[in-house]
Amino acid sequence: MVLCMPMILLAQTKKLSGTVNDENGKPIPQVSISIKNKTVGTQTDESGRFSIEAATGATLVFSSVNYENQESVVGTSSTMTIVLKGKSSDLGDVVVVGYATQKKVNLTGSVSSISAKELENRPATNISSSLAGLASGVFVRQGSGDPRGDGASIKIRGLGTLSSTNVLILVDGIIGSMDGVNPNDVESISILKDAASASIYGAQAANGVILITTKSGVKKKPTLTYNSLFSSTNPSGLPTFINNSVKYMNLINESYINTGGVAQYTPATIQAFANAQAHPNDTTAFGIPNYAAYPNTDWAKAVINSRTLQSHNVSVSGGNENTTYLMSVGYLKNPGLIDNSGLEKYQFRFNLESKISDNITVGTKTFGSLQNLGLASTSNIFNYITQVSPMIYPFYNGRYATSSALGDPVASSQGLKAFSIGSLGSEQVTNLSSTLYAKIKLLKGLVLEPKFNYTAYFDEANTWGNPASSERWNLLTMTQTFAPTLPSALGTGNSFNKTWTYTLESVLRYNTTIAKNHELGALIGFNQYYNNSYSTGISMRGLIDPSVPAINTATTVASNPTGTASDWSFRSVFGRVNYNYKGTYLLEGNIRRDGSSRFGPNFRYGNFPSVSAGWVLTNEPFLQKLKDHNIQSIKIRSSLGQLGNTASGNYQWQATYGTVPYSFNGLTYNGVSQGQIANPDLHWETTNVADIGLDATIFKKFNLTIDWYRRFTKDILFSAPLDLTVGTASAPVGNFAQVLNSGLEFTGRWQDKIGKVNFAISANLGYNYLNNVQQYKGPMIAGWVTDASGNKTYNSNIGAVSSGGSNRILEGHMINEYFLQTVYRGTATYTNSDGTVNPNGGPRDGMIRTPADLTWVTSMKTAGYSFAPVNTVGAGQLNYGDLIYADNNGDKVYGNANDAQFMSVSTTPKYIFGFNVNASWNNFSVNMLWAGAAGFKAYWNQNFYNSVTMIVAGQQSEKIANDHYYFDATNPSNPLNNINATYPRMKSSDNIDNVASDFWFYNAAYVRLKNLQLSYNISPKILGSHLNKFINKASIFLSGENLVTISNSPAPDPEVGATATGYPTMKQYAIGLNITF
């Protein structure tokens, strides 16, 4: 868009200032501004501002790499706002790849790139969990909302192996942890998905590589940026335990009587609760209100609740001709959802680069963090949250309670909330990482880059028992059931663990252009990595006073000091050649040779090569017509290569004898016994990856990327299950299996403007259509055989060729495919016309609901059929309200091991998708991000929540409580009878209904609104001239995380998975402020 209006020309220069924004209203830094036909010029600063001396009527030219040039004539006003339009294709984008950067147009591998912009204004507490939905084929799942360990698991392109699926993470080229980096420091994230892009990382790259690049300084005057965010954190899902004591006691009684036992609560006890609860605010003889003495506690709500998170970041960056720098400090306080389970994190970064001579530049990337961890034992809380009843009040007037119901067990664990305060002291985690590097120009085009890094991680805990945490009261009798711990019984302990690594690396690169059209690049490098970790722990008991907790004041050794140490290392050489003719024909080859300490001397080294090629069709003269059809660019690329995976254990090729405790004559005597069986032939796991991709730009507004991949992994490192006859030694890791994994990925992005609204819509989908174990321990053979004496028997070799339980590894099946019993389905006709029992005539949905159903069962038994796992009819055995499993192999035993079936679905999603919309209008912008996964299932049968087992001092969910089978055979008209219920009968112990079957099988698909944000750039007008002097730019935003979850899964938090006892992820409502000075 060119503005060219006739103006009165005045040959007078004046000072002109303004800002340059993109179509979303975001300022663009480093836009060069020149006066047409003159040599003067300037640049915009970090916040898009500029000032220049120009004559009215002069034409200013604005140009920037990723934007279309624009001209503007200087008018009478002394300020101007320019909006630059993004280039219709991303021709100029540069992507970080292994050991280099490359123009996106020249890429021949499959790389997803995420910019800092896509991560900003998120209240997400770490980088990993904020990646969900942003890149195709990348499955990001946060398995816990515990602030002390809430990093998400990341899987790229589904499961390709039975061994480690960990993605290699490199932070500025150094192996590291994604969550060790302050999200505010990130410049870009590249995800390398195929062999062409990843094979330069060889043996560690089979599951993909994520490269994180941090921001560096730019050559301009210092700017200071401050970001601040406050967020209200809430559980995104809560378990629903029964929270009515009368209902609870009746159900307990029902469970025990059903199982052939006796009622556990007397009518008097139940009545006492009912009476007292009618008057919750009356007080007992001891002055305790009834709501506390006879409570109806909802334990999930009592323990998990809302809090406020805050984060603050300050960064300074700048530079001059020779030196650039970026310094940042960050603070995050995430109190979590449970008392004392929070995290407080301090972070800093110092990136410096300095040119010390024409040929030599040196620099450092140094960062660190200090984290203070809350000491709540959430593992105890989630263990005991199912082992407590609603009849216990959480906390009354400074007192934790135990059950006051007559006959109930009394356990200190019933004062569940006290696990939050069980430990005093501190736990501190320190991370430090420093890289020193140099770039040395040896010849024209030949650069040498040596690098050294040292990284250290320390986790130190100094904790001692809190005397108050063990005190418990019976709130009904007001008696102390557990006394505060005496100092003499208090424990105190120190634990320390440290991991340190060093990396030595040198890369020599050469780039040249021959005869103008032939661009040639080459690189060779050497890398050496060493990782060492060790830990020690001491715990003592018996303090002179709780205020004096140091180890030396304790009197007895509570347990032996613990400690361990291990190390591993890598040594590698690698190289790359790439060639590009006129930007049209692209070729690249990579190779890496890795040596690993984790393999025996004979199998130590492995080679991992790849080749790739690309063809930019739209650069061909004979295809220029495509552009007339609104196709601006098309590139076809393809790659082929090998990646590796190492053993996860450090010394698995050798057998080890570990210490085991014994004593003779009253004196300790360490024995040793074989802990692990050796496999000296252990060698590399190899993944062959093929990838074919297409990148296209259509209508100038639509970018599309499609990839097809095929990953074939052989010699998979896996521990096959051992015969129990081996004993307790752990299985040797061997190179056992082959897995084929294939899929498609789509990414599309539409960017446009309607009126004053600029918007971009992008969507991505990963479809993993094949995920098969190709070779394992041979094919499964099952069927009827006739032995020499003519007897037919059913034989299956599944135990010999397969491993696992209800998720199995077997040739021709998905990895961890579900293998479950199926519930019997009958016709409810019971008998044949001749009066004999009809094996297909049992209950329609497999549950014994009516006397006719039960009669059928006994008739079947008489006729020689049997039912597994329990073949006896009776209260504590098979009875009304129990499930029958199908006899799928026809051996007349219903539901024995040979009847289990493969379900053609596994725990790994087939579909992973993300959807992102952002739009801006004037100073407002909105951004919305959805992420989800589908095509996988969960088998979920969790005791005390999603199971019909219910015992004293154990919980049950409302779902089961309200919809389970009940039948009083002695009184068929009992109003409590519920013979059409969904769930089986309640039992105090069960072997039948909790069998791994398709009864407890759920679709685990979910989609989640990961983030929704609205931000507003405060215009200079509002700031006023006074503030404008030192504020370059300010914006405020509202941002919500995990706001909506759509799923059929019955689990409280489908992203965490099928469990009622996981730390839920957080739903957040945040408000924040960004200011640049």
Place this chain on the structure above:
Amino acid sequence: MKKIFFPIIFVLSIFSMGCYKTILDTNPNYAVSSSTMWNTDNLTDLGMAGVYQTLRLGYSSGGSATSGLVLFDTYAMDRFAYTGQDYYNSNGNSDDGIVNGTATTSSSQFTKTWQYLYEGVSRANDAIYNIPIQSPSVVTKKAKYVAEAKFMRAYFYFRLNQVFNGIPVYLTPTPYNQLNHASKSRDSVWLVIIQDLTDAINEPNLPAKYAAGDPNYGHATKGAAYALRGMVYQYQNKYDLAIADFQSVQSSGFALYSTGNPNTDYKMLFKAANEQSPEMIFSMQNIQQAGGWGGNAGFLCGTRTSYGGNGWDWYSPSNELVDLYENKDGSKFNWDTYIPGYTTMTPAQREVYFIRDGATAAELTAASTRGADITKYLAVGNEARIAAVYSNRDPRLSQSVITPYSSYLGLSSTAGTTAANYFLRWPYRNSASPTFDLQADKTAYCLYWYRKFVAEGIEYGATGADRSSNPTDFPLIRYVDVLLRWAECLCEKSGVTQPALDLVNLVRTRAGMPSLQTANVALPTYVSSQADLRNRIRNERRIEFPNEGVNYFDEVRWGTWKALKFTQANGAANGPKQIFGTLTGPQYVYSGDQVLTWPVPSSVVQITNGVVAATPGWIY
């Protein structure tokens, strides 16, 4: 060009730093590598200790379902026995399947037993094979160790064959992928065991017995090998051979522990002070050190009034056991003697006799609602009436079991973690001072509790007593076991003879009970027939071994398990019961005779593709 000289040197030096030593050679420093194992005298000692440590497999400081199977602290086997019960576990966990009728071929009871015992076999095979060829130790020590390892292997196979009745046998270290032997018959396995024990007995370097305080105390001896071989012969009904071996145990120097005080001797025998008494032939070595060095019998058999409030009382004595203790004169105990009409009342009605003196109206009403015949209640003297039932009995009763209104020196957190005398009263009120009621996990049940192996007061530590590392060695073979088996063999071979009576009387005399005799028909100790003697010997074993994990194997061996465990004396179905007879959980269910043979775990049948055959009668 000079300019680039410096950087090239710099880079080359980095390369050479990387190469100067091979960083890829890493070795574990927390474990011994297989390449050096058995190669020093020290490692030979450690490897041998590793064989013994198999006895501790299944140890868990938290007391999980895998504890107390057939190896570690076998006391837990008593829950399947006639003399014990498991009121708590039978409600919540499923590893009581063999008495509840719900056991399957993958129950952990079977899989863990199989796995742990074969682990022992594997460690013993490793020692037997490698010590002679690898170890630099002196020849005599190597010979002794091989003999010990053979004893241990025999012990593990004995335990396996006792329950699985025929198993695969491996006598050399066998690679994990070549474990493809079919099961041998029960009788062939006995022969394998006898061979190993005979080898051990024939080894001149293996001592007959270790004196208390010997640094080697706890290692296997010839005495132990004789005892075990005698047991195997007894299983085969080879009475002469068994008797000869039992005699050799005696001549090896083993003897009953006795100070001549029958009111405390039995109790003191199971205290740490006497864990090396000459009565202990072979025992699992325990010391009070956290981290898997001690026992946990006291933890799972104690109550909330032991271990500073941390006992769990999973396992308790059965009513049948308590009723077996004779009156002091040797006559059989009968409830009706003390409380006329007791046996004809319903269990619910009988509750009244157990109620504390001065019960509140509410307590009496509650008991009445439960069915107690409240007309029999004495406001004063109710306690004395029931206490009398237990007072004139075999002195071992009060040393083994906590009976109503008897005191137990406990350690409870409610009392500020100081030792105090607690009383088993009904109904439970309060364990705090000044009431001091003994408090169980579940106070709604009136049950007997074990004293044996449960710490008294601060016995295992003043405060924060370590409930899961009890210091007392756990007896695996005790001299009384040998004496009574010896008597059994004599009885089976020749009926009522004086030598047989003498053996039983050794045990009775130590316990303070009158001797069995054939002279005076008027006395209750008169033995009338072989059947009478057989039954008396069995009862003697039942009351001698509670909480030692012996009775289950005895009852199965005698063929009495089904009749006694699953049916009450009055013919009603049995189950875990309160003292007055009310069931606390589901009735026991006898699922068929197949349950007498434990099934080969289904995973073993599957992984060997049926080479190790399925156990008949079980659903696979």
